[in-house]
Amino acid sequence: MPVLARWIEAAGIPTVIVTMMPAVAEERRAPRIVGVEFPFGHPFGMPHDWGMQRRALELALRVLAGAVSFGTRVDLDVEWPVPLREAYRSWQPKEPSPIVRKMLESRRQ
């Protein structure tokens, strides 16, 4: 996804990426980055929590329009309100994805 942002930016459209893995977006050289410490699947926060979603979206807009240099990263200062163990478990699919299943099978062999 950071690479897709780069290609769109290179075509002349400014981009910002809102991501749970901002360190990876930095490594992949995304132009503007907003980091969120949220479980996967939830870049703008909790379902039906408009206040949290709004904080993430407004930060993204301000970084999009206000960053003055390549690689700008700003992290959202919001803590996920669910205990880590529960949040870690609940974002994951009920069945392993095909690539994870393949990796697990190759380890067993």
Next chain:
Amino acid sequence: MVVDSFKFLPRSFRPLYEGRGPFHGEEAPVWARFEKRLAESRIALLTSAGIYLKRTQPSFDLEREQTHPDWGDPTWRAIPASTQAPDIGVAHLHINDADLLADPEIALPKRLLDRLASEGERLIGGAVAEHVSVMGYQERTLRDWQSKTAPEVVAHLRGQGADGLILAPV
């Protein structure tokens, strides 16, 4: 607060993401200046949640991914800003989609964006009529994304008059 990028990632997955450096050929800075005032700008959203319109669009191809685990559907869908949650499907095998189906705004906050364009202080000038959805799990070379999807998405965004894009991987 500095975000821990690996807080929710299984430990064994971390080497797949960390320390791999830039994508080949994508080391140099790219930069498009945001020229206008935000309050006069039209904003677009792009999600990688595999969101599609259940009644009128095909799902992303999960059957092929099941038989070819290194492959992910590289196509994209235009998602009208007026789409309601019950009309949305989610095709993504790498996350639990329950929260996304309950409230797609957590990945594609199009109603909230419209609200920021219409309420009191008008933070933005407007939102595009049709946002963009892709399925984020892709084969490693990203060949189809680069040759086909990215140019098509750029053309779509230009057609929509987008002044800036917020991408949100899931």
